[in-house]
Amino acid sequence: MKVSIIGATGYTGEELLRILAGHPAVEILYITSESRTGTQINEIYPHFTRFHDGILASVQEIDKIAAESQAVFIGLPHGHAMEVGKKVRAVNPKIKIIDLGADYRFRNADLYEKWYKVPHTHREAQAVYGLTELYRSRVREAEIVGNPGCYTTASILALAPLVVSKLIDLATIVVDAKSGVSGAGRGLNLGSHFAEVFESVKAYSIAGHRHTPEIEQTLGELAGTDVIISFTPHLIPMTRGILSTCYASLKPGVSAEAVDAAFTAMYDNEYFIRLLGRGGYPATKNTRGSNFCDIGWHIDPRTGRVIVVAAIDNLVKGAAGQAVQNLNVMFGLDEQMGLTQVPLYP
Amino acid sequence: MKVSIIGATGYTGEELLRILAGHPAVEILYITSESRTGTQINEIYPHFTRFHDGILASVQEIDKIAAESQAVFIGLPHGHAMEVGKKVRAVNPKIKIIDLGADYRFRNADLYEKWYKVPHTHREAQAVYGLTELYRSRVREAEIVGNPGCYTTASILALAPLVVSKLIDLATIVVDAKSGVSGAGRGLNLGSHFAEVFESVKAYSIAGHRHTPEIEQTLGELAGTDVIISFTPHLIPMTRGILSTCYASLKPGVSAEAVDAAFTAMYDNEYFIRLLGRGGYPATKNTRGSNFCDIGWHIDPRTGRVIVVAAIDNLVKGAAGQAVQNLNVMFGLDEQMGLTQVPLYP
Amino acid sequence: MKVSIIGATGYTGEELLRILAGHPAVEILYITSESRTGTQINEIYPHFTRFHDGILASVQEIDKIAAESQAVFIGLPHGHAMEVGKKVRAVNPKIKIIDLGADYRFRNADLYEKWYKVPHTHREAQAVYGLTELYRSRVREAEIVGNPGCYTTASILALAPLVVSKLIDLATIVVDAKSGVSGAGRGLNLGSHFAEVFESVKAYSIAGHRHTPEIEQTLGELAGTDVIISFTPHLIPMTRGILSTCYASLKPGVSAEAVDAAFTAMYDNEYFIRLLGRGGYPATKNTRGSNFCDIGWHIDPRTGRVIVVAAIDNLVKGAAGQAVQNLNVMFGLDEQMGLTQVPLYP
Amino acid sequence: MKVSIIGATGYTGEELLRILAGHPAVEILYITSESRTGTQINEIYPHFTRFHDGILASVQEIDKIAAESQAVFIGLPHGHAMEVGKKVRAVNPKIKIIDLGADYRFRNADLYEKWYKVPHTHREAQAVYGLTELYRSRVREAEIVGNPGCYTTASILALAPLVVSKLIDLATIVVDAKSGVSGAGRGLNLGSHFAEVFESVKAYSIAGHRHTPEIEQTLGELAGTDVIISFTPHLIPMTRGILSTCYASLKPGVSAEAVDAAFTAMYDNEYFIRLLGRGGYPATKNTRGSNFCDIGWHIDPRTGRVIVVAAIDNLVKGAAGQAVQNLNVMFGLDEQMGLTQVPLYP
The missing domain is CATH 3.30.360.10 (Dihydrodipicolinate Reductase; domain 2)
Structure with a gap:
């Protein structure tokens, strides 16, 4: 499965990369960063050496990214994700979107606007709230998942x-x-x-x-x-x-x-x-x-x-891990795939 | 003012030593520890070098300690403080006691026994609960103060x-x-x-x-x-x-x-x-x-x-600092005496 | 491959468990602890829930453990590992031993005795020092590996x-x-x-x-x-x-x-x-x-x-990870097997 | 003694404030900050409440500050302190200066320029290196002290x-x-x-x-x-x-x-x-x-x-504390004045 990450250099995006590196069914296609476009990811995060050597693309290439990917994770500040979401769906109507921010979490866009103080510009999105254990069947059918906050x-x-x-x-x-x-x-x-x-x-x-x-x-x-x-x-x-x-x-x-x-x-x-x-x-x-x-x-x-x-x-169940759990559900994979690491203790 | 500390090697006792080192009206007479009797305090806590070089006495010398001190702080586990308190008062009826544990905190000894699972053996004590801001006038007259928990x-x-x-x-x-x-x-x-x-x-x-x-x-x-x-x-x-x-x-x-x-x-x-x-x-x-x-x-x-x-x-307002605040009130001193250090930041 | 861990409840033993849980070629047969014999491992380390529910055996069962295992890791204090090592080899001459302590690290047993102040009782052991990158070919043939210190x-x-x-x-x-x-x-x-x-x-x-x-x-x-x-x-x-x-x-x-x-x-x-x-x-x-x-x-x-x-x-390259790396080499497996997790950052 | 602090909102300046608050011979006259001019210090550092409520001045008022102060501490980035130092001495030739940065630490200005990559513009300064224990007699006579690095x-x-x-x-x-x-x-x-x-x-x-x-x-x-x-x-x-x-x-x-x-x-x-x-x-x-x-x-x-x-x-012996130690020496005070707090442990 070909997936891309829009906004890969924050802790959430970086954690997605970590988890997906151990996911047997996923190939990471594009990763983006506006502030570090053109940089190799392990210059920013040296711990990825041996795992990722991808060059950061720009969200300006979103058409190409959307066309070639089967799923995209979005790790952008609120207000930006819905803009990307709209474009991605327009280019590739079959693509699955998992947004790790707040833009797709609310059934009621007015509620979103009240708390986030920005207009919601993608009200027609058929988004599902991705608390997997509670909404598994909805997630299975979802086109867009609003991944819950931590x-x-x-x-x-x-x-x-x-x-x-x-x-x-x-x-x-x-x-x-x-x-x-x-x-x-x-x-x-x-x-x-x-x-x-x-x-x-x-x-x-x-x-x-x-x-x-x-x-x-x-x-x-x-x-x-x-x-x-x-x-x-x-x-x-x-x-x-x-x-x-x-x-x-x-x-x-x-x-x-x-x-x-x-x-x-x-x-x-x-x-x-x-x-x-x-x-x-x-x-x-x-x-x-x-x-x-x-x-x-x-x-x-x-x-x-x-x-x-x-x-x-x-960063895991509160963000990137649950996002991958949702990805697994959306694509009919084993829900635990890529998520079976023992916790790191002590 | 001559004060002694019964149980000086826990963090509470050690904090009392720190604060009293800067108290202009206090002379530390005896400090005790049962596990380290005979040891110099700065072998246990090297940071006290230049401030304290006292040798730890034993609570077995409590008669002498009580006779020579004007006030004692008690930093012992619950159940032990009241035994010491009784002896101290018996030897020196004018002495002031500030207990940093739970033995003298409860007006109702039955409540103490219910939660602490030991018999209260000093029920006749005229103890005052030492939350200074709320009970200042009582503290002023108190013979024994039960210093509040953190x-x-x-x-x-x-x-x-x-x-x-x-x-x-x-x-x-x-x-x-x-x-x-x-x-x-x-x-x-x-x-x-x-x-x-x-x-x-x-x-x-x-x-x-x-x-x-x-x-x-x-x-x-x-x-x-x-x-x-x-x-x-x-x-x-x-x-x-x-x-x-x-x-x-x-x-x-x-x-x-x-x-x-x-x-x-x-x-x-x-x-x-x-x-x-x-x-x-x-x-x-x-x-x-x-x-x-x-x-x-x-x-x-x-x-x-x-x-x-x-x-x-x-360790300060939640223990040793409030104990010194109470000491000041009990002896009619300026309540802030010895307690005017700027917080250590960062 | 059936492996056992003698001394599994210290941080080194526990880390072995973590790593081996993700090792595709390993089955954990026995884990031991003298202080906690009979306890389920996830009562001591709750993070193992979903991964291990083994009951801790005693080193007194070493004969059975040695007979059934293909390899044992030893995570005991120095001086104890060589005693276990002798018994294990006596029972099962084909078994591989990886000791995470110091007992098998020195080519010269006198040097060991000088620094560790105990007699070396297994001088006839054909042990190899397991710094894998330097001694890979020796490790490949080794019966006993003295795993290096951190x-x-x-x-x-x-x-x-x-x-x-x-x-x-x-x-x-x-x-x-x-x-x-x-x-x-x-x-x-x-x-x-x-x-x-x-x-x-x-x-x-x-x-x-x-x-x-x-x-x-x-x-x-x-x-x-x-x-x-x-x-x-x-x-x-x-x-x-x-x-x-x-x-x-x-x-x-x-x-x-x-x-x-x-x-x-x-x-x-x-x-x-x-x-x-x-x-x-x-x-x-x-x-x-x-x-x-x-x-x-x-x-x-x-x-x-x-x-x-x-x-x-x-705990990994300095102990349990290198031990697993050595296990892989000793058994002719891919040296990276079970050791390809991305570092946890931040 | 009237002292001022030029650059009071970094950790070094803030630590000076903490120490000087307990110094019996010092009155803090002015504190400055270019980024926060006009702000009350305890808005930036709430822990100073009860100790300082001074309003931050600007270094643009340096003439007034220099004229009224007997000593100034400078807590500015290197390259800036010497500019301030020159002005201060010009206005008030009797004033004592203690710079906590690097500008006055080198006997050889060329060495400074080589390592700090800026021209030294106050070469005529009669500065003394303030490692008090080694250079006490020089510090006693000094007009300007270059306080050592940590x-x-x-x-x-x-x-x-x-x-x-x-x-x-x-x-x-x-x-x-x-x-x-x-x-x-x-x-x-x-x-x-x-x-x-x-x-x-x-x-x-x-x-x-x-x-x-x-x-x-x-x-x-x-x-x-x-x-x-x-x-x-x-x-x-x-x-x-x-x-x-x-x-x-x-x-x-x-x-x-x-x-x-x-x-x-x-x-x-x-x-x-x-x-x-x-x-x-x-x-x-x-x-x-x-x-x-x-x-x-x-x-x-x-x-x-x-x-x-x-x-x-x-922040203390490595910066603000040694600066106060130097101040004491420069003004003939007891060298320990204001510096007798017990270390905070644990």
């Missing part, structure tokens, strides 16, 4: 069983998430400076982070009603990993066993979801470099709350 | 204004806290091994951490009614620092200005509380090595919740 | 071309190496405590580290004369990785081109050696999780010295 | 006793140094990005770092002859701290006791030099936040080399 993936996977099984009071959901720095990308800003991040932790974008409506959209769809949550992201001094700690009040009379059953019913056959069970404590380190989402849950009889904790590698 | 300090200081001003629904409080590794002490266990902590984050003791009843006791006293909260501690890859992110639903009709006023009314004259205001984002790095507690708060009109974030250095 | 691998690979090509004054070699904490193993000691390692760097074992004679043995063999070096290891706050910075005086008249030629002559066809060339700067991050050794060199005309820098992942 | 300070202090006592072969000196990221400043570049630095170590500027001639100048002056060294800096994943590992061949017949005597003769009365003795292992963590330089040395009878290791906090 916080979103961990948080939705943690809460979905409780919402689907109607065990929690939807008005009480609080999601407190902690992320490594790679989630902020490779761009330069003071917030990613080593000396500023090291030995520090802080919250940011409280009550305003753009992953909030994405979580709400999916939980709302699962619930069959609107869901409004509190979501707080934190930056912590590590490179990869997201831990999402989710709180909700159990409905009266819900037993611990019912909670357990909700998780096993939903995930017991999911390869990439590893249930640590009631009382389990996921750690991001156990998922590093892999496409797993580890989930543990706790019931607090004193407060009547359930606390669910989910851990992922933000 | 998570506790950050969490109570974050929520107290809202509770006192009756702005929040007490049944909705969720506290999600993140701590550096020094909070777990210098003892050896796999959970503090560098390779295990690095590049990882995890929750622990969900719905069962012993700081929970301590937070509830104080919030309950401030509220005039029982308070039950959800509290989740997390371990993150840094050495010092606690960030406590606190959620609660505002009562209907509470304005943002009322929330602001609650914080300024309570803390505007507190030197060690630095209010970052509504929309402010505390970072633990800004408090490192100092006795400050930085607080910012956010109001989420979508969910009706207030989110308060507090940052401290767990 | 510092050793990086340092020898950096210097070997200069020694072989006789370009440097052998009396002037200085090796200054920096290692992550995983090199010290998973055992508990204050030196691996997060709060002690974090934000610190120090040297240790100056002029006395046990990898010194190992480096000297091989450089001496390559030179055809005794070589004595200065070797200084340092501990730095990271988990994986070794950087070895090597200094030597060039012989009079040696040109930069001659230095370049020495490296390319020796390594140009080596898959696992990536030459960054003259002026290149290896970084351990580029090798993380992989079996690569990245090498760059610099010539200082002011001092007449050549400075060579080599970077590896201490 | 690598330089650690490396010279490590080697000076051996050079002065003529115990080593000067042609054999190798200095291998490791630095935290703050040494590269607060400016944005990929090399300081958290995700790039974390879990990595690399060398840089091999045989070309600008601190090389600075070390050589001083060692040469101490030796009474030219000295040429190999110097290799490394970047490691920590914020503060430099460890300098120095190698040299002992002259024939030099005893271990002679080496010991060289160190004690030179430093026994130096408050800021803490000798760990023969066999001692300095760690940067023990110096963090303090003006100490910890030194240990080792003799390797096998190779005839002496290995000296020195640890400092690069």
Whole structure:
């Protein structure tokens, strides 16, 4: 299968390259970068030596790229992906698109515009939200997949069983998430400076982070009603990993066993979801470099709350890994193909 | 003022030594360690060279220590401090005691026994809970101070204004806290091994951490009614620092200005509380090595919740620094004495 | 191929498990641990869930293990491996042994005894030193391989071309190496405590580290004369990785081109050696999780010295990866089998 | 004493502010920043709240600043400091200048121009090299002090006793140094990005770092002859701290006791030099936040080399702390004034 990556030099694009290098059914055709067009990828990322020696093309060659590729991954800032998406589909109507940004994540383009402050210019796209475990059958048929955000993936996977099984009071959901720095990308800003991040932790974008409506959209769809949550992201001094700690009040009379059953019913056959069970404590380190989402849950009889904790590698299950998982589903391949590396520990 | 430290070789005891080295009114008389009796302190902690060259005594000399000291700090595991406390008071009824562990933190000894699983053997002690900003007048008169826990300090200081001003629904409080590794002490266990902590984050003791009843006791006293909260501690890859992110639903009709006023009314004259205001984002790095507690708060009109974030250095305001603050209050000294170092940044 | 791992729960054994999980020609038969016999491996290392669910056996079952296995890896402390090695060979004379410790690294058992302070009890072993790039043909025929140490691998690979090509004054070699904490193993000691390692760097074992004679043995063999070096290891706050910075005086008249030629002559066809060339700067991050050794060199005309820098992942090329590389060579497999993962970056 | 800081918002300037906040004889008059003129310092560095609320001035006001100040610290990039220095001296001939950059470090302006590639425009300046322990009497009389570089300070202090006592072969000196990221400043570049630095170590500027001639100048002056060294800096994943590992061949017949005597003769009365003795292992963590330089040395009878290791906090003894030490000497104050904080550990 011939695939190309539009925007290959950010951490997400680079992680796609890493994963696809071990994918037995994929040939990487083009990789692009506007800032580094013409450069060999391993000048930018020397660790790719022996794996990739491709020259970075420009998105200006999108017609040729679209014509020759069977699938494209898009790793561009929001607002840019939909422009590329339109062109790609126009040139090659059979091509599959997986966008790792936000442009194709929302069923409601108005919601997108409200949170992202740019007009949506590809409203006619038949895009599917690519949280694979929840929407596998839709992904299978999709032309365009909006690959979920990193916080979103961990948080939705943690809460979905409780919402689907109607065990929690939807008005009480609080999601407190902690992320490594790679989630902020490779761009330069003071917030990613080593000396500023090291030995520090802080919250940011409280009550305003753009992953909030994405979580709400999916939980709302699962619930069959609107869901409004509190979501707080934190930056912590590590490179990869997201831990999402989710709180909700159990409905009266819900037993611990019912909670357990909700998780096993939903995930017991999911390869990439590893249930640590009631009382389990996921750690991001156990998922590093892999496409797993580890989930543990706790019931607090004193407060009547359930606390669910989910851990992922933000660049894999939270971005490039799930994108490849979606690629596999879209092309009818084994869903695990290229995604069976053991997490790198310690 | 002649003070001694019972249990001086853990991180808390060592931090006391650091702070007291710069305290103009304090002379350190005895320091003890059972595992290292007879050793010079700077063989264990070479950074003390030029500051301390004291030889570690044993707690078996407690009669002499108590007789000659005007105040003792106790940095022993819970269950041991109260035994020392009894002896110290018996020998020297005028001596002041500041215990950095849990033995003297609870007004209700039964509550202590329930959470700490040991009998309380010093129930007659007239101990005061040493969260200085809230209980300054009691501390001033106290014979024994139970110095608050690290998570506790950050969490109570974050929520107290809202509770006192009756702005929040007490049944909705969720506290999600993140701590550096020094909070777990210098003892050896796999959970503090560098390779295990690095590049990882995890929750622990969900719905069962012993700081929970301590937070509830104080919030309950401030509220005039029982308070039950959800509290989740997390371990993150840094050495010092606690960030406590606190959620609660505002009562209907509470304005943002009322929330602001609650914080300024309570803390505007507190030197060690630095209010970052509504929309402010505390970072633990800004408090490192100092006795400050930085607080910012956010109001989420979508969910009706207030989110308060507090940052401290767990070893200073969360332990040794607040202990010295209490010492100053107990002896009628300037409360800031010995505690005016600029945080170490970056 | 049926292989077993004696001592599977240290970081080296665990890394073997990780790598072998992706090795298409290997079946893991037994894994052992004396401290955790009877435990399932993923209770100790949850990240292995979906990959290994084996129960840890005891080395007391070594007869059965030896009889059924075609190869065993030994990950035991020095002094213990040779005892196991003797038994294994006695039971199954055709079995291949790869020892990841020091017991089989020295051609001269007296030298081993001098540095390791234990008697060598398996002197009759026909062991080969497993620095694959240098001794491939010997490894191919070997019954027992003494797998090189981590510092050793990086340092020898950096210097070997200069020694072989006789370009440097052998009396002037200085090796200054920096290692992550995983090199010290998973055992508990204050030196691996997060709060002690974090934000610190120090040297240790100056002029006395046990990898010194190992480096000297091989450089001496390559030179055809005794070589004595200065070797200084340092501990730095990271988990994986070794950087070895090597200094030597060039012989009079040696040109930069001659230095370049020495490296390319020796390594140009080596898959696992990536030459960054003259002026290149290896970084351990580029090798993380992989079996690569990245090498760059610099010539200082002011001092007449050549400075060579080599970077590896201490747990892979410095231990488990090279062990698997040797396994492949010993069994006539493709040398890269199971070792083609892209380094994990960032 | 009224002092001003020209260039106060880099890590060096900010560290000066931290130290001077605790200096009993200093009043900070002006602080400047060209990029943030008009901003209050604690908007940029919130940790200064309660300590500084000064508004950043511009260097365009240098005449007023010079006229009103008794001393100025300059924390500007090289090439800019000498311009400011000239103006300051022109306005106020009695003012003392301490430059934390390179402009005033070289006795030979041609050497400066060769390594720094800019013309030296203030050749008539009577500047003194401010390595206080070596040049205290010159500093006492100085009008302008060129404050030493961070690598330089650690490396010279490590080697000076051996050079002065003529115990080593000067042609054999190798200095291998490791630095935290703050040494590269607060400016944005990929090399300081958290995700790039974390879990990595690399060398840089091999045989070309600008601190090389600075070390050589001083060692040469101490030796009474030219000295040429190999110097290799490394970047490691920590914020503060430099460890300098120095190698040299002992002259024939030099005893271990002679080496010991060289160190004690030179430093026994130096408050800021803490000798760990023969066999001692300095760690940067023990110096963090303090003006100490910890030194240990080792003799390797096998190779005839002496290995000296020195640890400092690069921002304190390697920059701002030594600058304040020099200020104290220049104004006849107690040399330790403002510099007696215990290192922050852990």
